[in-house]
Amino acid sequence: MASAEAARKKRKVDKDLHREVLLDATASVILKHGVSGTTISRIQEESGLSRGMINLHFQSKDNLIRELAIHLTQAYNDAWQSFTSQAPQAVSTPEDAAARLQALFATDFSEDVLNERSARLTFAFRAEPDLQALGPGYTETRGTDLHDHVRSCCQVLCEACGTQGDPERVAMAIMSLLEGLWTDFHAHPREFSRENAVEICRITARAFFPGYF
């Protein structure tokens, strides 16, 4: 029987791989139907795995979605960490700070970080009351390393430029600007221009810190 043979092959693969397949399939289903339309049957169909698999690897459907949220957050953090590691750690000069902000803009709107899948899923999870219990950093960007980083850059640049206003507020403005542009991408993924988004960030930074952007 063909299905028996296929099943035998499938069973050879690693157990952890099945976890990944399920997480990936779940993400695809949420992408198409939203969290409210995500069912075991659809995940089963999307993944090609058996029905009992979900409760075997994850204890429940809700837990699967929860773990997906954690999984994707870590993926986002990793992507951003790889960016931050290749730049100078200490931000001493305003030139360094400006360069790091510029690099941050480019990273945050790169295809790897911001795409239709990541945006849709981010907004889907953000809307689920249950997932907000995961704690800070899972459904929003406040209180994250990213925020700390922007803050330190703004402090250096505010001092260098004599910018009026609390550096903390300037940092918050830039963070919010990024959030808002993500929202724009989510609403209009086809019309969105990454270059334009980076440029909007640049002119905003230049308005705050003349001479450095």
Added chain:
Amino acid sequence: MASAEAARKKRKVDKDLHREVLLDATASVILKHGVSGTTISRIQEESGLSRGMINLHFQSKDNLIRELAIHLTQAYNDAWQSFTSQAPQAVSTPEDAAARLQALFATDFSEDVLNERSARLTFAFRAEPDLQALGPGYTETRGTDLHDHVRSCCQVLCEACGTQGDPERVAMAIMSLLEGLWTDFHAHPREFSRENAVEICRITARAFFPGYF
């Protein structure tokens, strides 16, 4: 029988009132359980009305949610229209433009416009793939009167200040800033400060348009 008497009283009220009650109850359920946790049973419990009511007034549960999204969008638009009607229509001088932007900031973060209910529901609807088919202006703010208004203010102010950069991009920056601050409110409704949000908008506007904020 007490329930019979109560039912008799209830039936006296206007039919349209029942529609409102159902919409309001649905909003409350979404607030607590998200769209994925919104069921007929819960709406019935929250509203105190009978089960068949939902399909009598709205044809289906999905349609009820759809009409709620439209209802709330109109409420938001009305709130904003009442703001825009009491200010000078034509934006000729940069002082006018600055005053109107300031008033817009105050309005957008007022208790009437931005509150836990409106924010939660906005983000809930935004995450539903089906509701994005409603068209522009229902799940986001691009292409709305609001956007046009900000754009015209920015054009006048850019010219007056000799601000570098496309006025359209500056307008987009300010729109995105508002969106991002809404997101911050949604994530941290208790810690959020309306005054701080307005101040962040002000220092950003001042950075773009020195001398007017």
Added chain:
DNA sequence: ATCGACAATGAACGATCGTTCACTTAAACA
């Protein structure tokens, strides 16, 4: 070669889903 150990399966289950519709009740009108 035999035997646990454990991943994988999918039929079956009870619960709950959204919807229907025969029926009741109140208001409007003659």
Added chain:
DNA sequence: TGTTTAAGTGAACGATCGTTCATTGTCGAT
């Protein structure tokens, strides 16, 4: 007052939900 009209009701329905668990298949150890 009797009759017509329409709003309101909720038991019942079939569909689908998430979960369970007896069974099967596979592999490593003995």
